[in-house]
Amino acid sequence: MIVIIGSNKGGAGKTTTATNIAVALAKRGYDVCLVDADPQRSACRWHAEREAAGLEPSITLIEKRDNIASALKTLGEKFDHVIVDVAGRNSRELITGATAADLIIAPHQCSQLDLDTLAELQDQLVRVRDLNPDLKAAAYHTMASTNPAVRETERQEFLTFISDFQEVSVIEAVGFYRKAYRDVMATGHSVMESDNLQASAEIEALCNEVFGDGR
Known part of the structure; x- marks a missing residue:
């Protein structure tokens, strides 16, 4: 399965979501490739820390830029x-x-x-589905308040805002604003490898919903 973690707004936790999903799937025994297609290279730095610490399970990381469709199809x-x-x-x-993703x-x-950027995403989806009609998209609520x-x-x-965009479904799992997500990034870990059970449960719920609950 090829999954893009992306939107048209920065600072929403895309790299955090991508790295935590990658580890969660690897812990389930899947062979996972994490593709860093962001010039900021945050996932690359996270991966370098993970490799330096010798953490298991290992994650394959590949950097790709510009037109990544062919590379994703090969990796898939x-x-x-x-x-x-x-x-x-x-x-x-x-x-x-998106032309190659599931x-x-x-x-x-x-x-x-x-x-507000969902309108732009929806327009992009309509156009991309001319080439990839099976592409799905789902909004994931991140950095939600714990109050x-x-x-x-x-x-x-x-949920009310998302309901105006028929091309985008909603993920029921929610990622809350927790310091644990920031702390693990610096050491190449996932919250699945931390002692924060709430954050770990959030990633587990996300993966169960998107990928199913295990093999």
Whole structure:
């Protein structure tokens, strides 16, 4: 399965989502390739830390830029899952990658600036589906508030906004704003390898929903 983690807004946790999904799938025994298609190279730096620490399971990382469609198709034949981290903008990597992908997971915070970019994503989906009619896209609510006083209201606002975009479904799993996600990135870990059970459960729920619950 080829999955692009991408949207048209930066700072929504795309690399965090990509690296944690990659580790979660590898821990399930899948052969996973993480593709860093973002010029900022955050996934590459994370992977370098992981390799230097000798962490298992190991993740294959490949850097690709510009037109990545052909590379993704080739990787999709070699690996169980290919997870692609693209830049937080309307990039060539996002568009070309989408022509070869099975799914786009679009991380978004519940903010007007983030959610306004869904109109652009929907337009992109309509065009790309002329070449890849089976492409699916789903919005993933990230950096959600853990405050019980606003948590439910924020989620409802997110769902209400997404409902206006018929080309984009909604992932039920939610990623909350937790320091654990930032802490593990610096050491090449995933929250699945941390002692933060809440963050670990969030990634597990995301993977169960998207990929199924195990082999």
